[in-house]
Amino acid sequence: xxxxxxxxxxxxxxxxxxxxxxxxxxLPIGIISIVILLVVPHLGxxxxxxxxxxxxxxYIMLGLGLNILTGYTGLVSLGHAGFVAIGAYxxxxxxxxSGMNFIPSAILGGLLAAVFGILLGLPTLRLTGTYLxxxxxxxxxxxxxxxxxxxxxxxxxxxxxxxxxxxxxxxKLTLANNGLYYMMxxxxxxxxxxxxxxxxxxxxxxxxxxxxxxxxxVMMGINVTYYKVLAFVLSAFISAVAGAFYATLIGYVDxxxxxxxxxxxxxxxxxxxxxxxxxxxxxxxxxxISFPEVSRKLMDYRFVVYGLILVFMMRFxxxxxxxxxxxxxxxxxxNVKKRLQxxxxxxx
Amino acid sequence: xxxxxxxxxxxxxxxxALSLLLTGLLGIAIDKTALEPLRKKHSIPxxxxxxxxxxxxIIQNLLTAFMGSEKKPFPGLFDYGTVNLGSVQINxxxxxxxxxxxxxxxxxxxxxxxTKIGLAMRASQQNAKxxxxxxxxxxxxxxxxxxxxxxxxxxxxxxxxGYYQIVYPTMGYMAGLKAFAxxxxxGIGSLPGSLIGGLIVGISESITATVFGSSYRDxxxxxxxxxxxxxxxxGLFGKKGITKV
Amino acid sequence: MAYLQVNGITKRFGGIVAVxxxxxxxNEGEIVSIIGPNGAGKTTVFNMLTGVxxxxxxxxxxxxxxxxxxxxxxxxxxxxxxxxxxxxxxxxLRVVENVLVGTHIRTKYNLLESVIRSPxxxxxxxxxxxxxxxxxxxxxxxxxxxxxxxNLPYGDxxxxxxxxxxxxxxxxxxxxEPAAGMNPQESEELLQFIRSLKQKGYTIIMIEHDMSVxxxxxxxxxxxxxxxxxxxxxxxxxxxxERVIEAYLGRGRKNAEDK
Numbered sequence: 105x106x107x108x109x110x111x112x113x114x115x116x117x118x119x120x121x122x123x124x125x126x127x128x129x130x131l132p133i134g135i136i137s138i139v140i141l142l143v144v145p146h147l148g149x150x151x152x153x154x155x156x157x158x159x160x161x162x163y164i165m166l167g168l169g170l171n172i173l174t175g176y177t178g179l180v181s182l183g184h185a186g187f188v189a190i191g192a193y194x195x196x197x198x199x200x201x202s203g204m205n206f207i208p209s210a211i212l213g214g215l216l217a218a219v220f221g222i223l224l225g226l227p228t229l230r231l232t233g234t235y236l237x238x239x240x241x242x243x244x245x246x247x248x249x250x251x252x253x254x255x256x257x258x259x260x261x262x263x264x265x266x267x268x269x270x271x272x273x274x275x276k277l278t279l280a281n282n283g284l285y286y287m288m289x290x291x292x293x294x295x296x297x298x299x300x301x302x303x304x305x306x307x308x309x310x311x312x313x314x315x316x317x318x319x320x321x322v323m324m325g326i327n328v329t330y331y332k333v334l335a336f337v338l339s340a341f342i343s344a345v346a347g348a349f350y351a352t353l354i355g356y357v358d359x360x361x362x363x364x365x366x367x368x369x370x371x372x373x374x375x376x377x378x379x380x381x382x383x384x385x386x387x388x389x390x391x392x393i394s395f396p397e398v399s400r401k402l403m404d405y406r407f408v409v410y411g412l413i414l415v416f417m418m419r420f421x422x423x424x425x426x427x428x429x430x431x432x433x434x435x436x437x438x439n440v441k442k443r444l445q446x447x448x449x450x451x452x
Numbered sequence: 453x454x455x456x457x458x459x460x461x462x463x464x465x466x467x468x469a470l471s472l473l474l475t476g477l478l479g480i481a482i483d484k485t486a487l488e489p490l491r492k493k494h495s496i497p498x499x500x501x502x503x504x505x506x507x508x509x510i511i512q513n514l515l516t517a518f519m520g521s522e523k524k525p526f527p528g529l530f531d532y533g534t535v536n537l538g539s540v541q542i543n544x545x546x547x548x549x550x551x552x553x554x555x556x557x558x559x560x561x562x563x564x565x566x567t568k569i570g571l572a573m574r575a576s577q578q579n580a581k582x583x584x585x586x587x588x589x590x591x592x593x594x595x596x597x598x599x600x601x602x603x604x605x606x607x608x609x610x611x612x613x614g615y616y617q618i619v620y621p622t623m624g625y626m627a628g629l630k631a632f633a634x635x636x637x638x639g640i641g642s643l644p645g646s647l648i649g650g651l652i653v654g655i656s657e658s659i660t661a662t663v664f665g666s667s668y669r670d671x672x673x674x675x676x677x678x679x680x681x682x683x684x685x686x687g688l689f690g691k692k693g694i695t696k697v
Numbered sequence: 698m699a700y701l702q703v704n705g706i707t708k709r710f711g712g713i714v715a716v717x718x719x720x721x722x723x724n725e726g727e728i729v730s731i732i733g734p735n736g737a738g739k740t741t742v743f744n745m746l747t748g749v750x751x752x753x754x755x756x757x758x759x760x761x762x763x764x765x766x767x768x769x770x771x772x773x774x775x776x777x778x779x780x781x782x783x784x785x786x787x788x789x790l791r792v793v794e795n796v797l798v799g800t801h802i803r804t805k806y807n808l809l810e811s812v813i814r815s816p817x818x819x820x821x822x823x824x825x826x827x828x829x830x831x832x833x834x835x836x837x838x839x840x841x842x843x844x845x846x847x848n849l850p851y852g853d854x855x856x857x858x859x860x861x862x863x864x865x866x867x868x869x870x871x872x873x874e875p876a877a878g879m880n881p882q883e884s885e886e887l888l889q890f891i892r893s894l895k896q897k898g899y900t901i902i903m904i905e906h907d908m909s910v911x912x913x914x915x916x917x918x919x920x921x922x923x924x925x926x927x928x929x930x931x932x933x934x935x936x937x938x939e940r941v942i943e944a945y946l947g948r949g950r951k952n953a954e955d956k
Binding site for chain 2 (some may be wrong): 212227413
């Protein structure tokens, strides 16, 4: 089988053209998308639509969070609903009891989830594949059991009510004044930038190396234990922050908001969009969150559909809808380019 | 895991046999349609894992959609009163459950250790490629294993439902998780180990329920699992593997 | 004391003694080959040197410090790196990224610095990318820089593994059958490259079956069979050593009767 090579410049397929187009018009495309995203709330959509858009944003964050673990590092977690729940409950309870604002309370929720990420990450390092996933599944269920039974703190099955909305400079952010929408945009933007920066650093390369060939990674001096736990921690933190935002959006959380189905939904987003890509999370979340809204019937069968998506994607397109490998040359910084130029010009 | 609640809505004892068979066949069907193509394509290892998650999701939610998510009554099996051993009172269905699991274990041990197909199973587990070269039809062996797994899970499902006299679509999760904890505790790959692991998990659960209250009962298996993984990752009876480079 | 001093290392798997009291030494700047029939325990020796296996007996002293039973990461840090018999590249990563993974342990910035893209991060990152390209140029793979490792021809994948090992900053490179699957022209090129590494001051230990490569390039050769050392010496001595010929071609009648 002959595969196309970038260096031959023969790969002028659809992907190549698309990527060339995007990189050529990077600036205008970026500006137009930002402007569209900013003016959307003023186009007269109903609150119902705005609510769905914010929900998509939350699931983009969750997808990006799980992607660090599953897409980059190759560890499949089935218990991410647990991290989401920890974030949502912690932030909400702190906000209610101490009147703390959303941002610090969400960060505290994220930190607590990160601690649980370490606790879950350390023992599971000895496990591979299926075993790891079953333990994470167990983790998710245990979190739910504790939330249901720790009545004095979590109010049991009744859940936590009256979660305050975030405030910035004394202005309450709500659905009606579109504050929550802009907050969602800001959070998604921050997390997206974080993921892009992360994957283009030695940390990201270590994650990818562990995913492709752990033993080879060890032989390159990568501290696999550290990076696997780090992936758990970052993933847990992001998921928990998304969970905290979910709680303040809905204003109410109970243990049944964070079932195993939520974990599979997040996994389906990652798989559908394309493991290890950032763009895939946007498409995955948009498709999977918006389609059940189309009809009542789909709503009833949506978890069956999520299961079917997992099965069919693995069978026919395991890399996901947008999971192509870039055919653009590896991006060099100006400094490196200049030094290479100098190297070529100097007689050797 | 999800297999175990599939066949359960038939009702009376002859139907149990049918449900065992159906669950076993479903295991084969799942392997043939969804997993075998992945093996043929040499997909990434997590592909088959994700596929099984997807399938368990489909089965469970289809059951929820068609049967409803509420708990349904299930006929009590083999309830012939209680037996008194001194001051200890044992329910006849508990004795029956114990006997059935013991029998099931013996049958499985014989299949795995004494039969030709068991030898082929162990060979395929060690090195699928070499087994294939030796003329073993690895795909058939895997399907057969799925059948066995499906049937055993269904037997366990019937026993549990017969004991608690209810069935519901999500009953498999905790059972599956506990089963896994028991298998890891005993050592993956050791059948007697699984039995002893199961006993330990069960007894610890009862202790937890008495000490901390029954609502935390389900956490026990998980805590045991974590502890085993930290202290003795190969389990009580497991063998240590050799890293190959 | 030699640069790498291996004293009587032993490895048992259950009842089987895979490596039995093997000793050897390698001086700085040497190319030393370890040969022996299949299953002799050569790769096991490499696994012990790189910390994949713990050793049951003996000691390994590298550059004056004992390194046996250290973690693989610590051994890489101390300056030993390796390639694999069956190629283990990061297939989904680009060629240049594979080499960059090699520079991982010498890349000095922390997570926070990379997230805020601090000047230190950018300087280090530029430095390492430039270094990676330099290595690729020296091994003749720079024209593949942007390709994915899986798309490279077999021989070039082996070269890329060497490039990745060099990128760790190691001074002692272990090559596990570097010429396997190469045609005569490719192995000739490889030979040239390994020689050039020696000139640059690298020390090399090599497991190899291709005798034309081994005899041409090695300063000294160690032979092991059934986990035991059976001979050592200059290439010419090894080529005429009776025990070596026996090990490769089978024993004479006398030994057969002993059994």
